[in-house]
Amino acid sequence: MVKRVLVVAAIVTGIAPGTALAAAPFVYDRELGDIARVTLVNAVSDERPIGRADVKRVYVRCYQDKMAFERAFEQRYGLPAARVVAYYAGGPDLHLRDGTCDNVRTFLGGRHTVYTAGAYAILLHEALHRQGVGIERLTSCLANEAVRWGAERFGFDETKALRARNLAFAYTRLFGPPPYRMGTPTCLSLTRRSEWPDHVEADG
Secondary structure, eight states: OOOOOOOOOOOOOOTTOOOTTTTSSEEHHHHHHHHHHHHHHHHHHSSSOOOOOOOSOOEEEEESSSSHHHHHHHHSSSSTTOOOOOEEOSEEEEEOHHHHHHHHHHHTTOOOOOOHHHHHHHHHHHHHHTTOOOOHHHHHHHHHHHHHHHHHHOOOHHHHHHHHHHHHHHHEEEEEHHGOOOOOOOHHHHHHOGGGGGGOTOOO
């Protein structure tokens, strides 16, 4: 049985202390970081002793606009960022486009579409990298399945949560690069036999 508590979370964007909004290319959304962490706790069965202290904290950078996100990515990697929606570059920070952050908030507000469920899965995907899950298609699988448990955790019934998970799978199927895709039946078979902590790499 997976941990499920029906609580609706308010989504509030926080700004890093001492950072001027006009000058910064991004803001830290503290609530999205907390949501990612809580979701990963709830994606693990009650039989497994895991709590928030066992999940590494994440800080979500929501970039102010398309240009700010792409400039930061291209300066870091020397590669074009047009098709990148989020990335993890080590440490506690997750890097998300402004639209991706907006779509996660929209999802939690109750609008479930391929894009909003996909955005929630993207947030969880990068949070799983922070935990030490490395293989992309495995990370996508675990993130998509976690959408279900996160949806239930934040107040949606089982039917809506399953639909949200399926929308997240659809997003990956439609828009994910081949290395990020795992067939839905294969993924569900895997998640019936294991949970994300089983896939954390030793040096993660």
